[in-house]
Amino acid sequence: MVKQAVMRGVKRIELFNVHGQRYIGTDILEPVEITIEGTPGNDLGAFMNGQRLLVYGNAQDGSGNTMNGGEIIIHGHAGDITGLAVRGGQILVRDDVGYRAGIHMKEYKEKKPVFIVGGTAQDFAGEYMAGGVMVLLGLNLEPGSKHNSRYIGTGMHGGIIYIRGDFEDYQLGKEVGVAELDEADIKQLSGLVNIYTGHFGGDATSILNGKFKKLYPRSLRPYGRLYAY
Amino acid sequence: MKSYLPTKFIIERDREQCISCQVCINQCTCQAHYFDSQDNEVYARPEKCVSCHRCVVFCPTGALRVRRNTSEYRDNYNWRPEIVDDITKQAESGGVLLTGMGNDKPYKIYWDHLLLNASQVTNPSIDPLREPMELATYLGQKPDSVQVGPDNTLAKNLPPQLKLDVPVMFSAMSYGAVSLNVQHSLARAAAESGTYWNTGEGGLHHSLYDYAESTIVQVASGRFGVFADYLNAGAAVEIKIGQGAKPGIGGHLPGEKVSADVSLTRMIPEGTDAISPAPHHDIYSIEDLAQLIWALKEATNYTRPISVKIAAVHNASAIASGMVRAGADIVVIDGLRGSTGAAPKVIRDSVGIPIELALASVDSRLRQEGIRNRASLVIAGGIRNSSDVAKAIALGADAVYIGTAALVALGCHVCQQCHTGKCSWGICTTDPGYTRRINPEIGARRLNNLLRGWSLEIKDMLGGLGVNALESLRGNRLHLRGVSLTDSELEILGVRMAGR
Numbered sequence: 001m002v003k004q005a006v007m008r009g010v011k012r013i014e015l016f017n018v019h020g021q022r023y024i025g026t027d028i029l030e031p032v033e034i035t036i037e038g039t040p041g042n043d044l045g046a047f048m049n050g051q052r053l054l055v056y057g058n059a060q061d062g063s064g065n066t067m068n069g070g071e072i073i074i075h076g077h078a079g080d081i082t083g084l085a086v087r088g089g090q091i092l093v094r095d096d097v098g099y100r101a102g103i104h105m106k107e108y109k110e111k112k113p114v115f116i117v118g119g120t121a122q123d124f125a126g127e128y129m130a131g132g133v134m135v136l137l138g139l140n141l142e143p144g145s146k147h148n149s150r151y152i153g154t155g156m157h158g159g160i161i162y163i164r165g166d167f168e169d170y171q172l173g174k175e176v177g178v179a180e181l182d183e184a185d186i187k188q189l190s191g192l193v194n195i196y197t198g199h200f201g202g203d204a205t206s207i208l209n210g211k212f213k214k215l216y217p218r219s220l221r222p223y224g225r226l227y228a229y
Numbered sequence: 230m231k232s233y234l235p236t237k238f239i240i241e242r243d244r245e246q247c248i249s250c251q252v253c254i255n256q257c258t259c260q261a262h263y264f265d266s267q268d269n270e271v272y273a274r275p276e277k278c279v280s281c282h283r284c285v286v287f288c289p290t291g292a293l294r295v296r297r298n299t300s301e302y303r304d305n306y307n308w309r310p311e312i313v314d315d316i317t318k319q320a321e322s323g324g325v326l327l328t329g330m331g332n333d334k335p336y337k338i339y340w341d342h343l344l345l346n347a348s349q350v351t352n353p354s355i356d357p358l359r360e361p362m363e364l365a366t367y368l369g370q371k372p373d374s375v376q377v378g379p380d381n382t383l384a385k386n387l388p389p390q391l392k393l394d395v396p397v398m399f400s401a402m403s404y405g406a407v408s409l410n411v412q413h414s415l416a417r418a419a420a421e422s423g424t425y426w427n428t429g430e431g432g433l434h435h436s437l438y439d440y441a442e443s444t445i446v447q448v449a450s451g452r453f454g455v456f457a458d459y460l461n462a463g464a465a466v467e468i469k470i471g472q473g474a475k476p477g478i479g480g481h482l483p484g485e486k487v488s489a490d491v492s493l494t495r496m497i498p499e500g501t502d503a504i505s506p507a508p509h510h511d512i513y514s515i516e517d518l519a520q521l522i523w524a525l526k527e528a529t530n531y532t533r534p535i536s537v538k539i540a541a542v543h544n545a546s547a548i549a550s551g552m553v554r555a556g557a558d559i560v561v562i563d564g565l566r567g568s569t570g571a572a573p574k575v576i577r578d579s580v581g582i583p584i585e586l587a588l589a590s591v592d593s594r595l596r597q598e599g600i601r602n603r604a605s606l607v608i609a610g611g612i613r614n615s616s617d618v619a620k621a622i623a624l625g626a627d628a629v630y631i632g633t634a635a636l637v638a639l640g641c642h643v644c645q646q647c648h649t650g651k652c653s654w655g656i657c658t659t660d661p662g663y664t665r666r667i668n669p670e671i672g673a674r675r676l677n678n679l680l681r682g683w684s685l686e687i688k689d690m691l692g693g694l695g696v697n698a699l700e701s702l703r704g705n706r707l708h709l710r711g712v713s714l715t716d717s718e719l720e721i722l723g724v725r726m727a728g729r
Contacts, residue, residue, distance in 0.1 A: 047455070084511055130501065227325050
C-alpha cells in the first residue's frame with residue numbers, strides 16, 4: 001500500500017496504529033517522508049536510499065539495515081542491530097538501543113553515516129565499525145552509573161564513536177583507542193548534538209558540557225598480522 | 230630468520246633450446262627466473278617457483294620443465310613432508326596458514342564411485358545427433374499445483390524463475406578475489422551460453438551492468454556494495470551464509486587488494502580492509518534468515534528468486550529444510566572441495582562434508598518433508614566434468630555451480646597460490662600488470678567452448694540412458710550404481726550397488 005501510494009506520487013505518508021509490520025520504507029525509490037505512529041517491525045528502512053522515516057514509538061530490531069541514504073528518526077527506543085552495515089544517511093534514536101548497534105557501519109566517498117543515540121546501548125555497540133560517526137549521549141544514565149555496553153567497538157577499523165558519560169576500560173573492545181576531543185571533534189559533535197536536540201528537544205549547550213570521549217580504531221588493519229603466507 | 234623450508238620445485242632449462250629471450254622472466258610473477266648480463270644467460274631461482282607452468286607454456290622453444298624437488302624426507306606415514314613444511318612455516322611466521330583453491334586431500338571422491346546406466350536391447354537409446362535433447366532448467370520455487378485457464382495459459386503466475394540453457398552456472402567469485410577481466414569473461418560467457426554468473430560478495434562493477442540479466446548478485450555478511458540498484462540489477466539475489474572452502478568463518482580482503490576500482494564496487498574507501506564477519510549479524514536463526522530473505526524479496530518487489538548458499542556441514546539437510554521453510558527459492562550447497570581465493574588451510578582441509586553425501590541427504594530430506602518443489606537445489610564444490618554434472622543431477626541437483634573448472638578454462642593451473650595475489654595467469658589478482666593477461670573476449674570463448682563440450686557430452690549420456698530431457702534424469706537415482714562403497718554410503722546416496 002505504501003509502495004502504491006508512492007507510485008501515485010504521494011510525498012508524505014502517515015501510518016497509524018503500526019504494530020510490528022516489517023520492512024517499512026524498503027524498496028521505495030522516491031524521497032518520500034513516512035511518519036509512523038506505533039511500533040514498526042524489524043528491518044525498518046532496510047536497504048533504504050534517501051527516504052525520511054519518523055517513528056513516534058519504539059522501533060524493533062534491524063532498523064536501517066544496510067541503509068545507503070536517508071533519515072530514520074525514532075522518538076523512543078530501538079532494538080538490536082540498529083544500523084547494521086549502514087553506509088550513508090542518519091539514524092537518530094531518542095532513547096536507548098539494543099545489542100550490536102551500529103555494527104559494521106561503513107563510509108564511502110561523500111557518504112558518511114551518522115548514528116546518534118540519546119541514551120545508552122547494549123553490548124557490542126559499534127562492533128566491526130569501518131566508518132561513519134556514532135554518538136552515545138548517555139542522557140538517561142543515572143548520576144554515577146555507567147554505559148551498559150561492553151565490547152564497544154570490538155574489531156573497529158574505521159569511523160569514530162563519541163561517547164558522553166562514564167564507562168570502564170574493560171567495556172571497550174581491544175581494538176579501540178580513547179582520546180580527548182580536539183577542536184575539529186568539538187565542532188563536528190556540536191553539529192550532531194544540535195541535530196539531536198533539533199528533533200528531540202533538550203539543551204544542546206548543557207549536553208555538550210558533559211564529559212565526552214572519542215573512541216577511535218587503534219589500527220586500520222586490526223587483522224593484518226594474522227596470517228602466514 | 231633463515232628459512233628451513235625446502236625448495237619445492239626445480240626448474241630445468243634445456244640450454245640447447247633456450248634462446249635467452251627472457252619470456253620466462255617476464256611471465257613469472259614470483260621472480261623465479263633472472264637474466265645474468267655477464268654470462269648473457271637466463272638462470273632460475275627454483276626456491277621461488279610455485280609450479281604454475283606459466284613459463285613452461287609460454288617458452289617459445291619449449292626449453293623449460295618444472296619438476297618436483299627430488300630431495301626426499303625419510304619415509305614417515307605420520308610426519309609427511311606437507312606437515313613438516315607447515316610446522317616450519319608457522320614456526321617462522323607465527324600466523325594462520327593460508328591457502329587457495331579447494332581441499333586437495335585424498336578424501337573419497339564419490340563421483341568416481343558412481344556410474345551411470347545406459348539402454349541396451351530392452352529400451353532403445355536415443356541419438357542426440359538426430360533428435361532434440363532438452364537441457365533447459367528452471368531454478369526457483371515451483372507451486373504445489375498449477376491451474377490452467379480457459380485459453381490454455383497459466384491462471385496464476387509462477388514465482389520468478391531463472392532459465393538455464395545448460396545446467397551449469399559460474400560460482401560466486403568476487404571482484405577483488407578475481408580480476409575484473411575474469412568477471413567480464415564469466416559474464417560474457419554466461420550471457421552467450423544462456424546461464425548465470427555470480428558476483429560474489431564484492432559488489433557489481435558498473436561496466437558489468439550490461440550483463441545484468443545473466444547475473445546473480447550476492448549479499449554476504451560484509452554487505453559490500455549492497456544497495457537498491459545492485460539488488461535490482463541481477464536476475465536473482467543470493468544470500469551467502471557459507472562457503473565450502475571455509476564453513477563458519479568470515480573473510481578478510483586485505484587493504485592492499487582494495488584498489489580504487491575495487492573500492493568503487495565494494496563501496497568502501499580505497500586501501501581499507503574489507504572484513505566479512507563470520508556470521509551475518511542479522512541472522513542468528515532460521516527465523517532471522519527468513520527475515521533477510523523477505524527483506525530482499527521486498528527490496529526487489531518479489532520479482533527475483535532469492536537463493537541461499539551454505540557450506541555442506543554435518544546437519545546440512547535439517548538446515549536446508551529450514552532454509553526452504555524460510556522462503557529460499559534456491560538452496561545452494563557448497564561441498565568439502567569448494568574452492569576459495571584465500572582460506573585458512575586447516576579449515577579448508579578439515580571442515581565440512583563431501584558434496585555428494587550432502588546433496589543426496591538434502592534432496593532426500595526435502596522430498597520426505599514434501600517441500601522439494603518449493604526450492605531448487607544447486608550444488609557447488611569440485612565439479613570437474615560433465616559426468617560429475619550428470620551424476621549430481623541424478624542424485625537430485627537441479628543445477629551445479631563451477632568455479633575452479635571455469636578458472637581452469639581461463640588458464641588456471643591449480644597451483645593454489647590464489648591467496649598471494651600474484652597469480653601468473655592473471656586470474657586471482659588485482660595487480661593491473663597481471664590482470665591484462667586475461668582477455669575477456671578470448672576468456673569468454675574458452676568458457677563457452679567448455680560449456681558447449683559439456684552440453685554435448687550430457688546430451689550423449691542422456692541419449693544413452695534412453696531419455697531426451699534432463700528433467701528425466703533429475704533425482705532419478707535408479708540411473709546410478711555404486712562401486713567400492715559401503716552399505717552406509719550406498720544408503721545415504723540412495724543408490725544400489727553395481728550388479729544389483
